Amino acid sequence: MDINLLIETAKKARENAYTPYSNYKVGCALLTKSEKIFSGCNIENDEIMSICAERVAFTKAISEGEKDFECILVLGGKExxxxxxxxxxxxxxxxxxxNKDFEIYMYYDNDKMDKKTLGELLPDSFRL
Ligand SMILES: [Zn+2]
Structure with missing residues (x-):
């Protein structure tokens, strides 16, 4: 996995964020197990239907037939x-x-990075 490529992809996606209300721009890069990268940015709406960068990336990937994911890198902020x-x-x-081992990278503040698993961020998800 090329983490720098994920960082650059997420930064580019962030430039497309549509955030007239919060000005909090987020970009992400989702890596599939087949080594494709899907980017996402947040898209706000003055009603309640804003969508986060992460779900944009997932919906792009899933709509292209991808269902197996390796990791995601997320970055964001106002300025x-x-x-x-x-x-x-x-x-x-x-x-x-x-699954709970899915890795989530959070890149911030000029080359600082944190990594957590989905299980750490969501230890007890809702299930029907
Ligand atoms: Zn979200």
Whole structure:
């Protein structure tokens, strides 16, 4: 896995974030087990239907037939990058497609990075 490629992909995606309300721009890069990368950015709406970068990347990948995921890298902030981790809704969404070992990288503040597993971020997901 080329972590630098994921960082650059997420940064480029972040440039496309549509955030007229919060100005909090997020980009991400989702790596599949088949080694494809799907990017995502957050897209706000003045109603309640904003969508996070992570779910954009997942829905792009799934709509292209991908269902097996290796890891995701997330970065975001208003101006400078600040620590940004997936929201609860995205964590639950990921748990539909990823096991507890799925790795989530959070890149921030000029080359700082944190890595957590989905199991750490969502130890007890909702299941029917
Ligand atoms: Zn989210």
């Amino acid at each position: 400078e990058l600040q620590y940004t981790s997936p929201c609860g809704y995205c964590r639950q969404f990921m748990s539909e497609f990823c």
